Amino acid sequence: MAWNEPGGNSNNQDPWGGRKGGGRQGPPDLDEAFRKLQESLNGLFGGGKKRGDDESGRSGGGGGFGLLFVGLGLLAVVWLYSAIYVVDEQEQAVVLxxxxxxxxxxxxxNIYFPPIDRKFQENVTRERAYTKQGAMLTEDENIIEVPLTVQYRVTNLQDFVLNVDQPEVSLQHATDSAVRHVVGSTEMDQVLTEGRELMASxxxxxxxxxxxxxxxxITITQVNIQSAAAPREVQEAFxxxxxxREDEQREKNQAESYAxxxxxxxxxxxxxxxxxxxxYRDEVIARAQGEADRFTKLVAEYRKAPEITRERLxxxxxxxxxxxTSKVLVTGDKGQNNLLYLPLDKMIDSRGGASSSSSANSSNTTTRDPAVPLSSDLSQRNLRTREGR
Known part of the structure; x- marks a missing residue:
């Protein structure tokens, strides 16, 4: 009998089944508490106790079914919460x-049905990257340190999930193999200087x-090979x-620039x-040809009128x-009373100018142009002949 039931001695018993004033303290009545909870649940789900039924009869069976329905409902809520998922704009999901x-x-x-379904959700637009560095052997048997960065994206999520167990680990192993193959077929000078871009490609x-x-x-978007270097032990020699080599190239460039x-x-x-x-050759030839032509024409005219032609010449x-010339000779009648006129002012001016350009004047007076007209020579001969007469 509970402590608060009618007929009970509420003065001598406490809620835990003991007596006030120093009785034994016992545990709570769990059966009674469970029974009250079951009755409350039966009332919620329509399984309340009917008139004339025994307390341990059908009402107990209805309470069991009510608890089962509650558990199933909770499980359904939990399953539905885990089955519904959202895929972002940058993501994709593969369902197995x-x-x-x-x-x-x-x-x-979206929704899937665990446990018969499994989903793998990944970002397929984000560009991922990782860095790798290692000592490698070049074609000319030199050891160098080659750091590089690989940038990649997941372009086929189905292959990324299903074909390879750990695709990113496989990517790192494949990168190591590819870099060692390329560096092994390249000389050290190309790796250290201008060959990095070609190597990256x-x-x-x-x-x-x-x-x-x-x-x-996986799709590789970019491979960046950073500045390679020799191992620390031989860095100074390198x-x-x-x-x-830089000095040699600079000297070559200077020599080529001078050349x-x-x-x-x-x-x-x-x-x-x-x-x-x-x-000059064309000028002399043309002048000689012109003088020759003029002399030919002059001869023809001379044959027609010798006196007039000689006088004209x-x-x-x-x-x-x-x-x-600055000297003037005035002849008298029959070669007598000849007068020589000397303009002193012009002679002084000409002498002063000659002192500043003596070499040019001497060359002009002592050398004879090979293209001097033959008619001038002929005229001078005629002049001497006339004076002799």
Missing amino acids: RFGKYHETVGPGL EVRERLQRFLDNYRTG DDVIRA NGVIPEARGQAQRLLEEANG YIDTMQEVMSN
Whole structure:
């Protein structure tokens, strides 16, 4: 009998089945508490106790079914919560049913059926990257440290999930193989200097072929090979070699620059001399031909009128001679009373000018142009003949 039931002695018993004032303290009545909870649940689900039924009869069976329904409802809620999932715009999900590929799900609200279904959800637009560094042997048997960075994306989620157990680990192993193959077929100078860009392109192509053969669903977007270096133990010797090669290249560039400046200038001067010589030759030939033609025509005219022609030649010659000298000779009648006129002012001016350019004047007075007209010589001879008469 409970402590608060009618007929009980509430003054002598406490809620735990003992007596006030120093009785034995016992545990709570769990059966009674469970019975009250069951009655409350039966009332919620329509399984309440009917009139005339025994307390341990049908009412007990209805309470059991009510608890079962509650448990099933809770399990259904939990299952539904775990089965509904959201795929972002940057993601995809692969669903396996009974361990076999079922479908690839795009962005949106989706549902699958565990435990018969399994899903793998990955970001397929984010660009991933990892860095690797290692000592490698070059073609000329030198050891160098080659650091590189590989950037990649997951482009086929089905292959990424199903074909390879650990695709990113396989990617790292394939990268190591591709880099060692490319570095092993390249000399150290190319690896340390200007050959890194070409090496990166070759590594990317070879690595992509490996991943396509494995069907990993990974696409390589970029391979960046950073500045390679020699091991620390021999770094100073490598630096000396690199500096020597840089000095050699600088000297070569300076020599080529000097050659490019001197050779065209010499060629230009040679071409100028050739052009001047050709021009002088053409000028002399043309002048000689002109004088020859004029002399031929003069001979024809001389045969027609010798006296007039001789007189004309004499006058032309005297005009040419007198125009180039500052001395004037005035002859008298029959060669008598000859007068020589000397303009002193012009002679002084001409002497002062001659002192500043003596070499040029001497060359002009002592040398004779090979193209001097023959008619002038003929005129001078005629002049001497006339004076002799």
